[in-house]
Amino acid sequence: MVKLIGWLLTNLFKKPLTIEFKGKSLKAVRGTYRGYPTHRGERCAACRLCIYVCPSDAIRIEGSLFIINKCKCTACKDCADACPFGAMQFIPRLIGTAISKNEYMEITEIKLVKCENCGEPMPKPELLLGRLLGKPPKTIPPYLKLCPKCRRQFFKPT
Amino acid sequence: MFLDAIKQFLRYSQKKSLWVFHVNTGSCNGCDIEILALFSSKYDAERFGIKLVGSPKHADILLVTGPVTTKSRDPLLRAYDMMPKPKAVVSVGVCSLSGGVFAKSYNVLGPVDNFIPVHVYVGGCSAHPNMILEGILRAAQILCEEEELWSF
Amino acid sequence: MEFLKDLFLYPGFLFGFVLGGLLEGFKRKLKARMQLRKGPPVTQPFYDLSKLLLKNITKPYRISSFTYLLIPFVPTAALLVGLLIMPYPFYQEKSSFSFDLILIFYLTELPLLSQIIFGYFSNSPYGMIGAARAGQMFFYYNGVFIMVITTLCLLEGPPYSFCLKSIAEAWDPLDVLIKILTIPFFVFSVLAKLKLNPFSIPDAEAEILKGPLTEASGVALALFKLNYLLELAIFGSLFAFFYLPVLKTSPTIGLILILLGAFFLFFIFALVENATARLRLSQFSALYLKFLIPLATLILVITWVFKNW
Numbered sequence: 345m346v347k348l349i350g351w352l353l354t355n356l357f358k359k360p361l362t363i364e365f366k367g368k369s370l371k372a373v374r375g376t377y378r379g380y381p382t383h384r385g386e387r388c389a390a391c392r393l394c395i396y397v398c399p400s401d402a403i404r405i406e407g408s409l410f411i412i413n414k415c416k417c418t419a420c421k422d423c424a425d426a427c428p429f430g431a432m433q434f435i436p437r438l439i440g441t442a443i444s445k446n447e448y449m450e451i452t453e454i455k456l457v458k459c460e461n462c463g464e465p466m467p468k469p470e471l472l473l474g475r476l477l478g479k480p481p482k483t484i485p486p487y488l489k490l491c492p493k494c495r496r497q498f499f500k501p502t
Numbered sequence: 503m504f505l506d507a508i509k510q511f512l513r514y515s516q517k518k519s520l521w522v523f524h525v526n527t528g529s530c531n532g533c534d535i536e537i538l539a540l541f542s543s544k545y546d547a548e549r550f551g552i553k554l555v556g557s558p559k560h561a562d563i564l565l566v567t568g569p570v571t572t573k574s575r576d577p578l579l580r581a582y583d584m585m586p587k588p589k590a591v592v593s594v595g596v597c598s599l600s601g602g603v604f605a606k607s608y609n610v611l612g613p614v615d616n617f618i619p620v621h622v623y624v625g626g627c628s629a630h631p632n633m634i635l636e637g638i639l640r641a642a643q644i645l646c647e648e649e650e651l652w653s654f
Numbered sequence: 655m656e657f658l659k660d661l662f663l664y665p666g667f668l669f670g671f672v673l674g675g676l677l678e679g680f681k682r683k684l685k686a687r688m689q690l691r692k693g694p695p696v697t698q699p700f701y702d703l704s705k706l707l708l709k710n711i712t713k714p715y716r717i718s719s720f721t722y723l724l725i726p727f728v729p730t731a732a733l734l735v736g737l738l739i740m741p742y743p744f745y746q747e748k749s750s751f752s753f754d755l756i757l758i759f760y761l762t763e764l765p766l767l768s769q770i771i772f773g774y775f776s777n778s779p780y781g782m783i784g785a786a787r788a789g790q791m792f793f794y795y796n797g798v799f800i801m802v803i804t805t806l807c808l809l810e811g812p813p814y815s816f817c818l819k820s821i822a823e824a825w826d827p828l829d830v831l832i833k834i835l836t837i838p839f840f841v842f843s844v845l846a847k848l849k850l851n852p853f854s855i856p857d858a859e860a861e862i863l864k865g866p867l868t869e870a871s872g873v874a875l876a877l878f879k880l881n882y883l884l885e886l887a888i889f890g891s892l893f894a895f896f897y898l899p900v901l902k903t904s905p906t907i908g909l910i911l912i913l914l915g916a917f918f919l920f921f922i923f924a925l926v927e928n929a930t931a932r933l934r935l936s937q938f939s940a941l942y943l944k945f946l947i948p949l950a951t952l953i954l955v956i957t958w959v960f961k962n963w
C-alpha cells in the first residue's frame with residue numbers, strides 16, 4: 345500500500361503516457377501492426393482463389409474491377425496466403441471511420457491484357473509463366489498470348 | 503447578445519462532454535476490450551470529456567459492438583429508445599457493420615443499421631482504439647450540428 | 655437585496671457551484687495524472703452540467719414530472735441554506751449561532767435521502783438496490799461523523815454549543831493535537847458520504863448501472879449533479895474550518911486558506927481513490943464497526959477526560 349502511494353505520487357511529476365491525438369486521426373502505427381489487405385491490380389491474374397478462401401465473403405470481382413469490402417474484411421490474411429501471385433498485400437495502416445458504408449469499398453482495376461486474336465480480356469501471360477518457371481520469363485511463346493479458346497483453335501492437339 | 507453567448511457555451515459544452523453507453527449485441531468481446539483500452543492511459547479518452555456511463559438515460563452516444571442476434575434485438579431497441587433526445591449511434595467493428603465472420607449464422611439477424619439509424623461507422627476487426635475515439639468525436643460533431651437546441 | 659446577494663453570489667449559489675465544480679475537476683485531473691493519463695480539463699464538471707440542461711427528459715411512466723423534478727430540487731435548496739449558515743470570511747457577522755453544526759449535518763444528509771427516495775420511487779431494480787445499499791451505509795459513516803463533530807465540540811469548553819465558529823477558533827496546543835487525531839476519521843466518513851471509491855458501494859461506478867440515479871435524466875440529473883457539487887464545496891470548506899486557522903487571520907487570508915484546505919482535502923481523496931478498490935458492503939460495515947467507530951469513541955473519551963480534568 346505504501347509502495348503504491350509512492351508510485352502514485354511520483355507519477356504526478358512524470359510525463360503522461362497518453363499519445364497525442366491531433367486533428368482528425370492518427371495515421372502512424374507500429375510496423376508490426378498487421379493492417380488491411382491492399383490489392384495490386386498489375387500482379388493479379390483474376391484467378392479467384394482469394395474469393396474461395398475468404399471466410400467472410402469480403403472480395404468480389406465484377407468484370408475487371410476487384411472490390412474489397414472493408415465492411416466485411418476481418419484482416420485474417422487468408423487471401424494473402426492463398427494468392428499465388430502475391431497480388432494481395434498487407435500494409436500496416438488503420439481502417440478509418442466513415443459516415444456511409446460506401447467509403448469502405450476499396451475498388452481497384454485488374455490490369456488484364458487482350459487476346460491478340462479475338463480481343464477477349466485475359467490475365468497477363470508473364471505472370472503465369474513466372475509462377476510456372478519460378479523466375480520471370482525472358483521470352484513469351486506466342487501461343488500464350490492468346491486466350492484459351494483461341495489457343496485451342498490454332499494449336500489443335502493431334 | 504447575452505443569450506447568444508449562453509447558447510454558444512451550451513453548444514461547446516455539448517461537444518466537450520460526451521457520455522457514452524456501450525451495448526454488446528453478441529460480439530466476440532474483441533471490440534469490447536478495445537473500448538476498455540480507450541479509457542486506459544495510452545488512449546486516454548477522458549481528456550475529451552468522454553465518460554462511460556452505466557445507464558442509457560444519461561448517455562449521448564451509443565456504442566454498439568457485434569452483429570444483432572435474435573436475443574439481443576429487443577434490448578438494443580429498448581436501450582436506444584431510452585436515450586434522451588440529442589443522441590448519436592456509433593457502430594464499432596466489422597460485426598456491427600455487416601455481420602463479419604458471424605454473417606449468415608443461424609442466430610444473426612443482420613447488421614446494426616437495419617434496426618437503428620447509425621451515424622458513424624468504425625471498421626476493423628477489432629477496431630483500433632484510436633479509430634473508435636475518432637468515431638466518437640465525429641459523432642459529436644454530428645450531434646451538435648443536426649439537432650436544434652432544446653427550447654427553453 | 656442584501657439577502658439575494660448572499661443567496662446567489664458570495665456564500666450562496668455561485669460560490670458553492672464554482673468551488674464544487676473546480677474541486678471535482680481538480681480531483682478528476684489529479685486522478686488522471688496519478689494514472690499517467692492526461693485527464694479532462696479542470697472545467698469539465700461545468701461542461702457536463704450545461705450539457706445535461708440541453709437534454710430531453712425520459713422518465714418512467716408512473717412518475718409525474720412535478721415529483722420527478724421536486725425530489726432533486728429540495729436538497730439543492732437545503733444545501734444553499736447550509737452554505738449560508740457557514741461563517742465564511744467577509745460574511746461571518748450574519749451567520750453562526752449555537753447548534754449550527756448540527757443543522758449543517760442534517761442539511762448535508764438531505765441529498766442522500768433524496769437519492770434514496772428517488773431510487774425507490776423510480777421503481778427500477780437497479781435504483782432499488784442502490785437505494786438499499788445507500789440506506790445501509792447511512793448509519794455507519796454518520797456514527798463516525800457525529801463522533802468527530804462531538805469531539806471537536808468538546809474542545810471549546812463547558813457550554814457546549816456545537817457552533818462552527820467556536821470550533822474554528824479553538825487553537826490551543828492540546829486542541830491542535832486532538833484535531834490532528836480526528837483528521838483520518840473525518841476523511842473516511844466524508845469519503846463514504848460522497849460515495850467515493852473505497853465506499854462507492856451505492857452506485858458502484860457502472861456496475862449496477864448508476865445506483866439510485868439510474869432513472870434520472872436531463873434536468874433532474876443536472877440537479878443531482880449540482881447537489882453533488884454543492885456538497886463537495888460544503889465538505890471542502892468544513893475541512894478548512896475544522897483544521898485550519900481560518901477565522902484567526904484577516905478575511906482575505908482566511909478565504910485563501912479555505913480554498914487551500916478544500917483543494918488539499920481533494921488531493922487526499924484522489925490519492926485514496928486511486929490506491930484502494932471498492933469494498934463489499936459486509937467489509938464496509940466490518941471496517942466501521944470494528945475499527946473506526948471504536949477508535950472515534952476512544953478519542954472522544956480521551957478528549958473529555960483531558961478537558962474535564
Ligand code: SF4
Nearest residue numbers: 398417418420421423
Ligand atoms: S483478410 Fe481475410 S477477410 Fe479480409 S479479404 Fe482477405 S481473406 Fe477476406
Ligand code: SF4
Nearest residue numbers: 388389391392394427
Ligand atoms: S488477388 Fe491473387 S488470388 Fe485473388 S484473384 Fe488476384 S491473383 Fe487470384
Ligand code: SF4
Nearest residue numbers: 529532595597627628
Ligand atoms: S469485429 Fe471482430 S473483434 Fe469485433 S466483435 Fe466482431 S469478430 Fe469480434
